Amino acid sequence: xxxxxxxxxxxxxxxxxxxxxxxxxxxFDQWGITCFNIMSSPGAGKTVLLEKTLxxxxxxxxxxxxxxxxxxxxxxxxxxxxxVPVIAINTGRSCHLDSKMVAGGxxxxxxxxxxxxxxxxxxxxxxxxxxxxxFEVGEHAKIALLSVTEGEDxxxxxxxxxxxxxxxxxxxxxxxxxxxTDIERIKNNVRQMNPHVTIIPISAKTGEGLNVWFDWVRAxxxxxxxxxx
Ligand SMILES: Nc1nc2c(ncn2[C@@H]2O[C@H](COP(=O)(O)OP(=O)(O)O)[C@@H](O)[C@H]2O)c(=O)[nH]1
Ligand SMILES: [Mg+2]
Ligand SMILES: [Zn+2]
Ligand SMILES: [Zn+2]
Numbered sequence: 001x002x003x004x005x006x007x008x009x010x011x012x013x014x015x016x017x018x019x020x021x022x023x024x025x026x027x028f029d030q031w032g033i034t035c036f037n038i039m040s041s042p043g044a045g046k047t048v049l050l051e052k053t054l055x056x057x058x059x060x061x062x063x064x065x066x067x068x069x070x071x072x073x074x075x076x077x078x079x080x081x082x083x084v085p086v087i088a089i090n091t092g093r094s095c096h097l098d099s100k101m102v103a104g105g106x107x108x109x110x111x112x113x114x115x116x117x118x119x120x121x122x123x124x125x126x127x128x129x130x131x132x133x134x135f136e137v138g139e140h141a142k143i144a145l146l147s148v149t150e151g152e153d154x155x156x157x158x159x160x161x162x163x164x165x166x167x168x169x170x171x172x173x174x175x176x177x178x179x180x181t182d183i184e185r186i187k188n189n190v191r192q193m194n195p196h197v198t199i200i201p202i203s204a205k206t207g208e209g210l211n212v213w214f215d216w217v218r219a220x221x222x223x224x225x226x227x228x229x
Contacts, residue, residue: 002131017100018099021099024137028121028140033119034140035139036140038143039125039142040144041150045145050122051204054082058084062117076088087109097126097132099135123139130160140220140224143165146169147170148173156189162189164194165197168200169201169202170183171202174205174206200213200216
């Protein structure tokens, strides 16, 4: 969250955002859609993860993507190659997606398609390790990515993201042998502040861990259908 000159202003802002998130969540639940909010610093591997997820799961599940980027549609164009609806949202100067922007995306999805046909909406947030974690968008689960190149101290330095995450993907583990990063220390640092988080180390390059991620996705969809019906 950016420093505000008025604490009341900050509370109002987050309150308004939460109302929008509740609105989005009602849509998702009414349509039987599970929504993930995918967050990390720039370059941790969100878009590559989405590419692998779409290529592996889009036959089995009906997936749509909401792609948040400050200015370009570069990531959205990469994901459109997988033949799924990709709604691009340019946030302009904002460093995170908020619930209103995502509402624009899901209303657009509902306008162009029958939303009840979808199982999963993947939201790729703006690359930023701080602000996205504070703005709920109506998701069922928050997915944080931390690449081994970022160092094992980052969960301690940017705690909110790691406290909020339901699932942490430790990415680019194929690079770990070339670095001093200790994956066990990352896990310990995160578990200290968030004992219930699911932690899955993956490499999109070698494919290691991706099946564990796909199984987690399937289990979440199953669980949110059971809860909403
Ligand atoms: N070695 C390696 N590179 C990866 C992996 N995942 C992503 N990358 C690279 O990291 C860079 C950023 O990936 P991208 O998905 O665009 O990150 P985003 O900014 O979080 O969406 C790209 O050059 C990817 O090829 C991985 O598992 N291993
Ligand atoms: Mg990206
Ligand atoms: Zn609505
Ligand atoms: Zn910010």
